[in-house]
Amino acid sequence: MTSFSNIDSAYALATEQYQSTGVDVENALKQLRATEISVHCWQGDDVAGFENTGGTLGSGLAVTGNYPGRARNAAELRSDLEKAYSLIPGKHRLNLHALYGEFDEPVQRTDIGVEHFQGWIDWSRDQGVSLDFNPSYFSHPLADDGLTLAHPDEGIREFWINHGIACRRIAAEMGKTQNNPCVNNVWVPDGYKDSPADRATPRYRLAESLDRIFEEPFDTSYLLDAVECKLFGIGSESYVVGSHEFYLGYAITRDKVLCLDAGHFHPTEVISDKISSTLMYVPELLLHVSRGVRWDSDHVVTMSDELQAIMQEIVRGNHLRRVHIGLDFFDASINRIAAWAIGTRNTLKALLMALLEPREELQRLEREGDFTARLALMEEQKTMPFGAVWDHYCATSDVPVGRQWLDSVREYESSVLSKRSESPESVIA
Numbered sequence: 209m210t211s212f213s214n215i216d217s218a219y220a221l222a223t224e225q226y227q228s229t230g231v232d233v234e235n236a237l238k239q240l241r242a243t244e245i246s247v248h249c250w251q252g253d254d255v256a257g258f259e260n261t262g263g264t265l266g267s268g269l270a271v272t273g274n275y276p277g278r279a280r281n282a283a284e285l286r287s288d289l290e291k292a293y294s295l296i297p298g299k300h301r302l303n304l305h306a307l308y309g310e311f312d313e314p315v316q317r318t319d320i321g322v323e324h325f326q327g328w329i330d331w332s333r334d335q336g337v338s339l340d341f342n343p344s345y346f347s348h349p350l351a352d353d354g355l356t357l358a359h360p361d362e363g364i365r366e367f368w369i370n371h372g373i374a375c376r377r378i379a380a381e382m383g384k385t386q387n388n389p390c391v392n393n394v395w396v397p398d399g400y401k402d403s404p405a406d407r408a409t410p411r412y413r414l415a416e417s418l419d420r421i422f423e424e425p426f427d428t429s430y431l432l433d434a435v436e437c438k439l440f441g442i443g444s445e446s447y448v449v450g451s452h453e454f455y456l457g458y459a460i461t462r463d464k465v466l467c468l469d470a471g472h473f474h475p476t477e478v479i480s481d482k483i484s485s486t487l488m489y490v491p492e493l494l495l496h497v498s499r500g501v502r503w504d505s506d507h508v509v510t511m512s513d514e515l516q517a518i519m520q521e522i523v524r525g526n527h528l529r530r531v532h533i534g535l536d537f538f539d540a541s542i543n544r545i546a547a548w549a550i551g552t553r554n555t556l557k558a559l560l561m562a563l564l565e566p567r568e569e570l571q572r573l574e575r576e577g578d579f580t581a582r583l584a585l586m587e588e589q590k591t592m593p594f595g596a597v598w599d600h601y602c603a604t605s606d607v608p609v610g611r612q613w614l615d616s617v618r619e620y621e622s623s624v625l626s627k628r629s630e631s632p633e634s635v636i637a
């Protein structure tokens with residue numbers, strides 16, 4: 209275990225070293241502390257939610273693994289989230305899906321209201337955790353054929369439009385209560401497994417449905433509408449109605465937040481290179497920080513080159529105020545709280561690394577055409593004592609330093625998670 213005096217002296221040495229490159233470590237930590245990551249609720253229960261309809265996850269989403277201890281109700285999910293937040297330095301948000309409402313009896317998705325989320329709103333106030341929201345266009349009989357807002361059947365389309373309208377109202381209430389904008393992100397699975405005969409008409413239908421959903425005006429100081437594209441999913445391998453080009457055009461023409469999910473593009477295509485260009489035309493971005501592996505877009509976030517590039521882009525472009533950083537992964541093959549801790553800590557670490565770059569110097573060298581020095585300094589940066597600054601940040605934020613967080617997860621696993629039944633039985637609490 210690292211002692212506090214070792215952490216302090218390593219931090220003092222690191223600060224000196226960063227200072228010699230012109231980097232103000234305290235200022236970097238101030239910016240890090242001010243950045244709230246929107247932690248997604250669905251890692252905690254394998255995207256099951258609390259509708260208790262017995263339906264299975266579908267619409268191109270799949271969670272693999274059967275690690276014991278999945279949260280089976282809102283009380284368990286909140287307890288697990290509190291545990292996860294206690295391992296992550298800083299104050300962060302919670303990203304809720306509509307199917308995580310608390311329902312005493314079956315409620316149609318068109319009829320959900322803020323009352324079904326009062327438990328979450330009260331919890332969020334007590335915890336000082338602001339909420340973001342998402343309509344749920346999956347795990348429902350009316351989404352079983354893979355079409356929702358672009359469905360050719362008007363009645364089905366209408367159902368999903370009304371779900372979208374209900375969700376915006378809930379999100380707006382959340383935003384008002386917490387006194388900061390709730391980002392309400394729309395992702396629909398719509399697409400075809402095989403080559404479509406008509407690529408255009410479903411896209412017109414999707415745009416029309418979205419326009420209907422967004423008709424009701426809300427102040428952007430408490431509701432921000434975001435739209436999320438995808439290249440392909442399971443069952444929509446040949447065609448996705450809401451492609452990148454579709455939503456880029458939609459967000460630009462309707463002044464909406466564009467969501468870029470790191471797992472939603474071709475494996476050789478990266479979202480880090482899309483941040484600066486899309487921000488020229490849309491007001492703000494929402495990122496779903498994720499990690500694609502082959503066909504799966506949702507692995508736990510690791511300290512990959514792309515994660516670092518995403519954070520570098522945000523910081524180098526001075527975009528922190530216009531980019532909402534959310535997470536999107538689900539892994540049921542490992543301890544779910546550890547998954548949250550690993551993914552969120554990595555996201556913050558990558559952001560801190562980016563904040564510790566001598567960016568003015570790097571950009572000056574580039575302007576002057578000194579690409580030799582630019583490359584040399586970028587490479588030197590990789591062996592700077594970043595870990596000492598991170599450890600200091602964790603210690604001063606009262607969260608475990610280094611690998612100690614894992615002990616805390618293990619303790620929770622044996623005292624809480626292991627007591628949960630393996631059956632998918634749901635307990636209303």
Ligand SMILES: C[C@H](O)[C@H](O)[C@@H](O)C(=O)CO
Pocket residue numbers: 250255269305342395436438469496505536
């Ligand atoms: C559960 C989320 O809404 C979902 O992961 C969505 O954001 C997505 O990325 C679908 O592939």
Ligand SMILES: [Mn+2]
Pocket residue numbers: 395436469496536
């Ligand atoms: Mn996503």
